[in-house]
Amino acid sequence: MTKRSGKGLYAAALLLFLGGAGYLVFSGISESSVYFLNVSEALSLPGDKLHSARLFGTVRQDGLTRLGNSAGVRFQLEDKDNAGKALWVEYEGPVPDTFKAGAEVIVEGGIRGEKAFKAVTLMTKCPSKYQKENRI
Amino acid sequence: MIIYNFAAAVLYCGFFLALGAAFVQLAGLFSPAAPDAEHCGPPRRDLSPARLGAPCILALAGLLTLDALILFHAFAAQDFIVEYVAGYSDSTLPAAYRVTAFWAGQPGSLLFWAWAVSLSGALFVLLPTYKKLCVRTQAGFCLFFTGITAFFLLILAEWNNPFALLDFVPEDGRGLNPLLQNPGMVLHPPLLFLGYGGFVVPGCLALAQSAGAGKAGEPEIREAYWGDTARPFILAAWALLTAGIVLGAWWAYMELGWGGYWAWDPVENASLLPWLISSAYLHTSVIGRKRGKLRRTNVFLMCLTTVSAFFAAYLVRSGVVQSLHAFSDEGVGLPLLVFTLVFLYLAGAAALCTESKDTRPLEDLSSKEGLLLFVAWLLSAVAAVILIATLWPVIIDALIALSAHLPAFVAGRLPQTPMGLEASFYNRACLPLLALPALLLLVCPGRKWKLSPGASGFTRPRLFYAVLAAAAGLGTTLSFAGIQQPVALAAAACAAAGTAGILLHLFTGPRPASLPAAHGAHVGLLLMTLGVALSGPYQQKYTLTLGRGETGKAGQYRVTVRELYEGESRIGADGRPGYRFVEAELRIAADDGTPLGTLSPQRRRYAKFEQQSFAEAVTLFGPGNELYAVLLGIDEMKASLSFNVNPLVNWIWFGGILMCVFPVAGLVMKRAAGRPAGRGAPGGAREGGMGLKAGVSNHQGSCDEDDTGEAEETRETTVRT
Numbered sequence: 001m002t003k004r005s006g007k008g009l010y011a012a013a014l015l016l017f018l019g020g021a022g023y024l025v026f027s028g029i030s031e032s033s034v035y036f037l038n039v040s041e042a043l044s045l046p047g048d049k050l051h052s053a054r055l056f057g058t059v060r061q062d063g064l065t066r067l068g069n070s071a072g073v074r075f076q077l078e079d080k081d082n083a084g085k086a087l088w089v090e091y092e093g094p095v096p097d098t099f100k101a102g103a104e105v106i107v108e109g110g111i112r113g114e115k116a117f118k119a120v121t122l123m124t125k126c127p128s129k130y131q132k133e134n135r136i
Numbered sequence: 137m138i139i140y141n142f143a144a145a146v147l148y149c150g151f152f153l154a155l156g157a158a159f160v161q162l163a164g165l166f167s168p169a170a171p172d173a174e175h176c177g178p179p180r181r182d183l184s185p186a187r188l189g190a191p192c193i194l195a196l197a198g199l200l201t202l203d204a205l206i207l208f209h210a211f212a213a214q215d216f217i218v219e220y221v222a223g224y225s226d227s228t229l230p231a232a233y234r235v236t237a238f239w240a241g242q243p244g245s246l247l248f249w250a251w252a253v254s255l256s257g258a259l260f261v262l263l264p265t266y267k268k269l270c271v272r273t274q275a276g277f278c279l280f281f282t283g284i285t286a287f288f289l290l291i292l293a294e295w296n297n298p299f300a301l302l303d304f305v306p307e308d309g310r311g312l313n314p315l316l317q318n319p320g321m322v323l324h325p326p327l328l329f330l331g332y333g334g335f336v337v338p339g340c341l342a343l344a345q346s347a348g349a350g351k352a353g354e355p356e357i358r359e360a361y362w363g364d365t366a367r368p369f370i371l372a373a374w375a376l377l378t379a380g381i382v383l384g385a386w387w388a389y390m391e392l393g394w395g396g397y398w399a400w401d402p403v404e405n406a407s408l409l410p411w412l413i414s415s416a417y418l419h420t421s422v423i424g425r426k427r428g429k430l431r432r433t434n435v436f437l438m439c440l441t442t443v444s445a446f447f448a449a450y451l452v453r454s455g456v457v458q459s460l461h462a463f464s465d466e467g468v469g470l471p472l473l474v475f476t477l478v479f480l481y482l483a484g485a486a487a488l489c490t491e492s493k494d495t496r497p498l499e500d501l502s503s504k505e506g507l508l509l510f511v512a513w514l515l516s517a518v519a520a521v522i523l524i525a526t527l528w529p530v531i532i533d534a535l536i537a538l539s540a541h542l543p544a545f546v547a548g549r550l551p552q553t554p555m556g557l558e559a560s561f562y563n564r565a566c567l568p569l570l571a572l573p574a575l576l577l578l579v580c581p582g583r584k585w586k587l588s589p590g591a592s593g594f595t596r597p598r599l600f601y602a603v604l605a606a607a608a609g610l611g612t613t614l615s616f617a618g619i620q621q622p623v624a625l626a627a628a629a630c631a632a633a634g635t636a637g638i639l640l641h642l643f644t645g646p647r648p649a650s651l652p653a654a655h656g657a658h659v660g661l662l663l664m665t666l667g668v669a670l671s672g673p674y675q676q677k678y679t680l681t682l683g684r685g686e687t688g689k690a691g692q693y694r695v696t697v698r699e700l701y702e703g704e705s706r707i708g709a710d711g712r713p714g715y716r717f718v719e720a721e722l723r724i725a726a727d728d729g730t731p732l733g734t735l736s737p738q739r740r741r742y743a744k745f746e747q748q749s750f751a752e753a754v755t756l757f758g759p760g761n762e763l764y765a766v767l768l769g770i771d772e773m774k775a776s777l778s779f780n781v782n783p784l785v786n787w788i789w790f791g792g793i794l795m796c797v798f799p800v801a802g803l804v805m806k807r808a809a810g811r812p813a814g815r816g817a818p819g820g821a822r823e824g825g826m827g828l829k830a831g832v833s834n835h836q837g838s839c840d841e842d843d844t845g846e847a848e849e850t851r852e853t854t855v856r857t
Contacts, residue, residue: 007497021517033558071679
């Protein structure tokens with residue numbers, strides 16, 4: 001009898017725990033889901049769907065300008081597979097060390113106003129990814 | 137050149153040797169003529185397949201050691217005909233980083249991992265505990281171990297050969313990315329790979345013993361339980377993995393210049409999976425070792441730990457998820473996925489095959505046993521949440537692709553384009569779960585294994601109530617001090633009170649605590665929790681632009697630019713420039729003007745990476761707040777500076793050190809005391825046993841420490857701008 005009630009208690013506790021963890025996950029997914037898009041996918045969406053998105057692409061050489069005193073950058077993010085497609089990105093904040101034309105970057109933010117993407121986060125590929133461009 | 141062709145050939149030889157050994161073991165296991173399969177103890181003088189396994193494992197370790205030495209030599213000699221050496225080093229690289237460039241890229245890091253696996257296997261087969269195993273278990277172990285080694289060698293030989301040669305000899309190499317030229321980089325990857333590699337031995341042993349190869353626990357066959365036999369490997373691997381993760385966080389903090397230490401990137405998450413699962417195992421293993429329960433769970437968790445390390449490699453090396461620092465897929469993704477799935481199947485099968493007839497019912501949920509199991513649930517749940525969140529874009533992609541075949545109410549809710557989860561998801565979903573261990577550590581240290589009706593259930597009830605009261609008091613105080621974020625508040629209060637409680641258990645008990653190693657590791661975890669709880673949500677950020685002699689404020693600090701410099705470093709006797717730099721010399725004072733120190737953040741342009749400049753962050757060490765400074769640039773004689781004030785961040789590194797040191801120290805002390813690690817050891821069922829947890833790290837006092845790796849080779853000159 002003791003054994004059975006003990007098992008029941010464990011099962012109830014497990015259900016309760018999974019319910020709590022499930023709630024955290026569900027609410028987290030509801031609040032923190034963002035579009036993960038390449039530039040060409042982002043361009044195909046209407047602007048109102050890009051209020052919150054994470055974009056992947058490459059920094060285009062043309063139009064790359066540093067904002068005053070290294071505190072930001074404005075550049076065109078081009079599609080990794082389709083270089084003809086690009087999107088203007090503005091970022092204010094410390095620019096990562098490895099940011100440069102041709103670098104693969106990830107930006108998080110959203111479309112504000114006209115077609116420029118306002119990034120709140122700008123990340124470049126970590127050095128362990130260096131393999132591709134390290135080729136001689 | 138011949139030597140590198142030879143090294144590449146060694147990879148193939150090793151592969152065929154490992155594959156052959158695995159087949160021989162497999163054939164031996166299923167052969168009807170295996171008369172001594174149940175024999176345990178010193179080997180008989182025969183050449184049965186099982187007896188050939190250990191020499192094969194030793195030979196594989198020898199071959200991989202030979203290849204590793206050849207690659208080390210190639211880097212030390214700067215033999216740029218080797219494509220990998222030319223791709224990751226150059227003649228201006230300081231000596232320390234020339235050698236550590238070994239694991240800077242995919243082929244080298246894979247070779248290092250394979251080497252770590254082979255060395256741990258070789259060490260195990262040389263130990264007396266291996267020789268005491270049943271022949272059948274030895275054969276099973278060798279089968280799985282050589283199978284894994286063969287897989288590594290196949291990948292190295294076919295897809296990631298570090299000895300591939302160029303058809304010309306470049307004058308110089310491409311250099312090592314400056315972000316990798318950091319003391320953290322010297323140790324972070326090898327520690328991680330040693331940790332991953334160390335789990336292969338217990339994983340294979342658990343599989344071998346559980347899958348019917350041995351019958352542990354049956355008194356007529358005196359074979360030690362795999363969890364006891366492999367415990368030194370498990371604890372060492374866990375400590376090394378913890379050290380690797382914490383050191384990686386420290387490296388990110390000091391080198392990447394964004395002021396944080398954890399970004400929930402898929403690659404970071406990948407390394408957490410084996411850590412969380414192995415930590416869950418360490419807790420259920422206490423129940424297994426002390427109470428003889430949860431055998432199946434233990435087998436499954438240990439095998440899952442091993443397989444999760446391979447899955448981590450798949451995440452990092454396959455390109456399946458977009459990550460900041462994943463490797464590019466060079467054909468290894470699919471083999472790694474297949475291998476992971478096969479091993480996962482074996483883990484499930486082994487767990488099902490495990491003998492469980494002697495399992496007794498679990499004690500009350502609120503007993504130590506129940507709480508340990510709850511911790512294992514908790515850690516497993518965090519691992520599952522992180523896994524799902526990391527793979528979320530892949531899951532959504534797959535669902536979109538299958539939407540035509542899904543029920544309408546599911547398909548209708550799917551997004552039309554790929555979606556993923558922001559870092560805020562992990563903070564929202566994982567941090568509350570990760571704060572719970574701090575709460576549990578208020579209760580667990582003095583909890584009894586068995587509860588009696590009417591009793592408190594604590595070995596020292598007064599101490600428990602005092603600790604609980606301290607947590608409530610600290611929570612109230614912190615709340616009045618401005619810490620309002622509920623999870624951070626609860627975690628910080630419980631961590632501080634829990635630390636005090638464990639220390640009191642250790643030093644004021646009626647008898648010495650039975651597990652100082654576990655207690656020490658838990659204190660490390662609590663200190664780390666305290667640091668994360670306050671340094672994460674309560675970090676303050678400031679950006680200042682100051683000319684020479686100007687003063688600005690960054691929180692409680694007054695920052696004055698004393699001087700601006702530019703200069704260059706020179707490497708070695710030939711005096712070639714390694715990098716040019718600009719530097720701001722900053723005088724830091726308290727609000728009332730009391731001098732606190734000088735910081736000199738730099739921005740460097742390395743000879744081989746002229747297009748980019750790299751920040752050298754510096755910190756003003758403090759046990760409370762730490763000031764973290766980055767030079768963004770110098771423009772028109774004004775320095776643009778970014779500052780972070782990070783509360784209690786150094787407790788993360790200090791806690792990490794405790795987490796790594798204590799499990800290993802516990803093992804050493806146990807051996808020194810001559811006590812066997814296994815079940816049945818004196819005091820084995822005493823109170824006080826808690827699962828182990830742990831990690832290592834470093835802390836940073838100033839940028840001078842950061843440069844110690846270059847001190848012998850770099851001569852730096854500064855001239856006034």
